[in-house]
Amino acid sequence: MTDKIYPIFLLFLCFACSPKLDKETYKKYENSGQEITANVQTVLLSNVGKAIQTGGTEYAVKFCNLEANSIVDSLKGVFDCDISRVSAKNRNPQNALSTGQEKQLWELFANEQLADTVLQNGNDLVYYKPIRTGMPACLKCHGNTETDINAATKAKLNELYPNDLATGYKLNDFRGLWKVEFKRQK
Template sequence: MKNKFLPILLMLFCFACSTKMDIETYKKYQKSGKEITANVQTVLLSNVGQAIQTGGPEYAVEFCNLEASSIVDSLNKEFNCNISRVSAKNRNPQNALDTKQEKKMWKLFTEEQLADTVIQSGNELVYYKPIRIGMPACLKCHGNTTDINAATKEKLEELYPADLATGYHLNDFRGLWKVEFEREM
C-alpha cells in the first residue's frame, strides 16, 4: 500500500528523539537530499557512460571498481555531507546494509515503495531515496544472465566475487541513496 504521508509519520513516530524535527527542517533537508542525489547520480552515470563508450561494459565494471568511491568521496566534500549507497543486493561489500536503521529503511522502501524521506538519527539528519534501474544500459552490468555479455561476467566475477547486484529488470528497485547531514542547531 502506497502512502504519501508515510515519510512524515515515520519522521514523527519511528525515529523520535529528544529534539523533534519540524516540517520546515524536513522540507529543507529533503530538498537538499534530492538535489545532491540527482547531482551524484548524474556524475556517476556520465562517467560510467563514458567508460562504456571507451571500452564496453567490462571496462565500465573496472572503472566503477577503481573510481566510483573516489567520485562520491569528492562530492561528499563538495556538498559537506556523507553520501553513500546501500543495498540488500550489493555489488561492493561496502554498500551492504549494516545498521538496524538501514535494514529498517530498506524494509519500508521495499514494502511501501517510498519516494524519499528524511529521518533524524542522533544529531544527524539522514535522507534516503530509492535507486532504480533507470536505463537499458544499466542492465549490461546489473541485468539477467542474458543481458550481461561473457567478458563483463568474467570481469564481475574477478572484481566482485560475492556480487549480488544482478538479475534486475528495467525500473527495478536496486538500492538506496543515503545522505547524512550534520544537523544545524
C-alpha cells in the same frame, strides 16, 4: 494489510524517541538531499557512460571498481555532507546495509511504502532516496546474468566482485538507496 503496517510500526518505534523535525527543516533537507543525489547520480552515470563508450561494459565494471567510490567521495566536500549508496543486494561490500535501521528502511522502500525521506539520527539528519535501474544500459551490468550481461562482463564481475549480489534486475527495479548524512551543529 497487516504486513504493510508492521514495518511502518517498526520504523516508528526506531524514531519515536527522536525529537520531531519541523516541516520547514524537513523540507529544507529533503530538497538538499534531492539536489545532491541528482548531481551525484548525474556525475556518476556520466562517467560510467564514458567508460562504456571507451571500452564496453567489461571496462565499465573495472572503472566502477576503481573509481565509483572516489567519484562519490569527491562530491562530499562539494556538498558538505557524507554521501553513500547502500543495498541489500550490493556489489561492493562497502555498500551493504549496516544497521538494523537501514534494513528496516530497505523493506519499506522495497515494498514501495516509503518515498524519499529525511530521518533524524541524534543531532544529524539522514536523507534516503531509492535508486532504480532506470536505463536499459544499467542491465548490461545489473540485469539477468543469462540474457542481459555478456560473457566478458560476467567474467570481470566474477573477478572483481566474487560475492556480487547486484544482478538479476529488470528495468525500473529498486536496486539501492542513496544515503546523504548531514552533520548539524548542536
